[in-house]
Amino acid sequence: MSATTVPGPADGGSPSAPLPVPLTSRPLTMADSRAVFELMAAQELADVGEVVIEEADLVADWQRPSHDLAASSVAVLDGERMVGYAEADGERGDAAVHPDHRGRGIGTWLAHRMQDLARAQGARRVGMPVPEGSPGDRLLASLGYGVRWTSWVLQLPPGARVPERPLPPGHRVRSAREDERRACWTLLEDAFLEWAERERESFADWTARVTERPGFEPWHLRVVVDAEDRLLGCAVVLLAGDCGYIDRLATRRDQRGRGLAQALLVDAFAEARAHGATRSELATDSRTGALGLYERVGMVVTSTWLHRAIGL
Template sequence: MPLLAPVLPPGYRSRPATADDIGTIHTLVAACERALYGRVQTDAGAVAAVFARPGLVPESDTVLVHDRCGRPAAWAWEDRRSEVDVHPDHRGRGLGAALLDWAGDRGLQAGREGIVQTVPDGDVGAVALLRSRGYAPLVTAWLLEYSMPDEPVVPAPPSGIVVRPLRPGDEPATHVLVMDAFDEWQERRQSYAEWAKHIIDRPTFAPALSPLAFDDGQLVGAALSLDLPERDEGYIEQVAVRHDHRGLGIARLLLCHTFLAFYRAGRRSCTLWTHSDTGALDLYLKVGMTVRHSSTVFRIDLRSQGASPADR
């Protein structure tokens, strides 16, 4: 199958990205986040996790764009999901539209029924572009923040529940717990290897800041944290409680343990993402978290598109 290349504005060239480009791509993404949020929100491990997606083939499913001086200007990937990032210095020149069309064409070529892309609601230009290409809102996501001017108080655990940090050897059971808990809304179940690449194999994973809850020796809850070097706050990547132990206060207990651990590590705020499919927003708000900003997950039905707007 021939490789698809985006139709770029004059002065730009593209090639597939490789794992050797992870640092370059993270620098590009960080520039986008600084321009939009005033701070960096991801680490290089988040980019590496894209390359670990089991269905993604970098040679056909990624694009890295350089300007005429060889500087990275944008990048995109597509594998049922898609992401397009354009460096702030290169916005307004048609790169976003070109890469969005490439993602749609690549999805069609790969036989996808549709693809989704998450866009910050504050990026009004990107939101308008997706809507103009036929993308429709699917899910709302929120970045929640917990401010800690004072040391957080940890509530007493429910009867029989013991909480301790993650230790070597806990990883396989934690993977099963998280996948079981997320089965009701996630698009697919991640293998251990893929999940590990997203979480525990990242250099920023912080096991000492990742409490687990046990009931009679059985793992029933987990809060998995990252200690991101470019952020002055804590970050919780995943929170999961076993179905038969929900409604007992275990999630709140794990969150408070995590807040306290980050506070004692010198952080004065802690954040996490959730989205409307999880039904967890009310829980986080009741704990005292507030919404910092939101994003929308958009989806396009490729079967109804047939070809990118540039081809029609």
């Protein structure tokens, strides 16, 4: 789906009504990671039929040195129970409402509060991913949030394998050494910034998300190297329950078209299976142009997400 014009405040940026009594709100703290995970898991289960989020995802994101959780988040409480939340990290937002508490105006209030949080950080717009056709998608559309890009979650069907792609002579895939982590960060950021509209993530923030993520093990960071042991590609693979999930994958720009990405894909899923995974998944979006690549190696789309955003 092509990007659409992102509306401005006149299309949805007006202040929202107060939260209905007896709901209250407050900023999040690190101690809220479990409650937010349970809230997001309930929403994902209702909207896409599976839980995608992990508590470790939240902890890894919130523990970044550059991140001020209290200044960028809000929780909605019904008594002591968290029934909604929103956060904004510059232009990147997220929010959730427990399915049992929809229809109370919480989502609308959070959509506007997310704008306030982003605006206070100097952002020109804010957006978040929502499952296509979900209540959240319909709500944000009604509030003037336009579609900027489309994302897809893909899964390798049970019993299927990504076709092997022989590496050039002398090349191999292995776990990254500790002294290669900065080079992995550089390679991944260089590749993703070819199409992502954001500032370069600092090495400290990348470390917080990747190598300091709860549960990280050295085999999670995979690299493809040449005969001189030079880094040509990198993948971050996570083990989420029984799912091997590729969080990031990229090859150096001057090394593309040689089958290195496919070799990394095969290796990452194989490593995850060796560590107990029975499913293999990844996500991509319309900015990368990689959907066809993953479909050609046998992966199938299991859910479609829209990134909806609004100008501030």
